[in-house]
Amino acid sequence: MTTNAELLARRQAAIPRGVGHSTPISAARAENAEVWDVEGKRYVDFAGGIAVLNTGHRNPAVMEAVKAQMELFTHTCFQVLMYESYIALAERLNAIAPISEPAKSVFFTTGAEATENAIKIARAATGRSGVIAFTGGFHGRTIMAMNMTGKVVPYKKGFGPAQPEIWHVPFPVPQLGVEVEDSLKYLNFLFKADVDPSRVAAIIVEPVQGEGGFHQAPAELMRALRKICDEHGIVLVADEVQTGFGRTGKMFAMEHYDVAADLICVAKSLAGGFPLSGVVGRAAIMDAAEPGGLGGTYAGNPLSCAAALAVLDVFEKEKLVERSNVIGQRIKARLEAIQRRNDVTPIAAIRGPGGMVAFDIVKEPGTDIPDAEATKRITTAAYEKGLVLLSCGVYANTIRILVPLTADDKVIDEGLDLLEAALAA
Structure with missing residues (x-):
């Protein structure tokens, strides 16, 4: 043994x-x-x-869906030969995501790919490059996602200088001495000292910080961020990689708020253990990237899409x-x-x-x-x-x-x- x-x-x-x-x-x-x-x-x-x-x-329903898909094909690359499960999954997410306008979805493989592509989409839509994130936030381990992550050890240590035009604002955690007022004051300082809002493409935030300690963003913070983004033409990105799909007592954690994000990053429990991630967002923003600017060889793998459709069925039935x-x-x-x-x-x-x-x-x-x-x-x-x-x-x-x-x-x-x-x- x-x-x-x-x-x-x-x-x-x-x-x-x-x-x-x-x-x-x-x-x-x-x-x-x-x-x-x-x-x-x-x-x-x-x-x-x-x-x-x-x-x-x-999960039995997920396993059966994947087995059925395996009997048909396991890969074509969606950009070469499309398949219905990718389209059907996008349709279902577009229908249930808390997005205030008609939505579209695109799929990838990892959570870091989702957050990185959300920033790519935001940059394409705004023609800007700046990104604001929060201390304690975790957005992945690739270069862009790592730099958006608000924690040095172990995610940034030894990996070279920070990427330009990414700034961090303190995330409000009262037991750590940071209130919403402090976060917004610091954000205002940032706009005065380091970056004009007209250069910011996106503000990315976890509705509930995962790696940062399961601290939920207060409603007043989300409202303030929505107002700031509307005033300055900034894309509000909700990183729901960990919070998504029922974990917080809502299908999406953004449903706890009375404001909506422009883009939502999803992954983790989307496909019940199979690698799949995505970005769901306002169609007008999602369509900003040129054909070929988004995607990936394994992005939206048919086995994972089949699994994700079964996951959504399980959520409804159970x-x-x-x-x-x-x-x-x-x-x-x-x-x-x-x-x-x-x-x-x-x-x-x-x-x-x-x-x-x-x-x-x-x-x-x-x-x-x-x-x-x-x-x-x-x-x-x-x-x-x-x-x-x-x-x-x-x-x-x-x-x-x-x-x-x-x-x-x-x-x-x-x-x-x-x-x-x-x-x-």
Whole structure:
């Protein structure tokens, strides 16, 4: 039998250390919210492939759709020979996306491709080049996406100088001492000191920051950004790569607001574990790029498009948006009970809309003093006990829960039991 340790040694010898990993576990098989490693040990999965598996591992409807597509063809390159699944998926997203005007969609493979192409589209539509993003935001690891990301270590360290004409504004997080007023004041300073608004193509923002710690953008920030973009002809881009497809208790996180983005970036749970990303946006903006300016050899792969259509069917049939809210309430109630204990590692700031739940590990009860070392110990204790758990946050002290929305209550409760045991270890 191959062991986790043997595969870890092979991985270290064959794969560069720049590809990090949060556990030393090697998966052998998975089903819904459960994973078994190569040694036969079972785990409850609270990571969901970093929010990719809202419909669970190997969802039956998704698997059947992909098998059916495999019997027909696996690749043509959409720019050479188009296929109906790409078109049908675009039609469905255009119909459900919270875009205020007629919409169009284009597909790619990774989240970083989605954010980069959103900026390309915005630049083509405005004839401008500037981009404003937020501290703590994560938009991918390619050069442009990395530079839009608002965190240096590990995403920018050692990768050369920053690209020009990308600026960052503090993201409002009250427990970190930043209010909406501070963010808008800094943005105004930016317009006075560094860039005229007439040079800005896009403002990109996550409705709920993922890697930054599951902090939700306040409604007043979104309203202010919409007003600023309207006043200055700037494209407002919502990065919904992690928040999209039911995770926040709405199909799209932008549905929590009374204003709309111009472009929405999607990926992760769109295709239920198959690589697919895209940009959905106002047709007038989406059509700005010249023919051939968008696309990619594998972009909108037919297997992934088939999977995505099945994912949307599962959401409708199983009412997963509603389920996300139920799961979130269940998890938060349990975390609040754990928080009241005086014999566990102290936790604070339980938060997140729908099933996108997080909390902070702190040094002392009743404080916001981050404890990154304890956070690392807890995620280690969790997988040792049988729970796959992820951390995140600007200070690396946030625990995030991304359990599949298809998970059974019994499995969720089991995972919460393991989490509580890890906090008490």
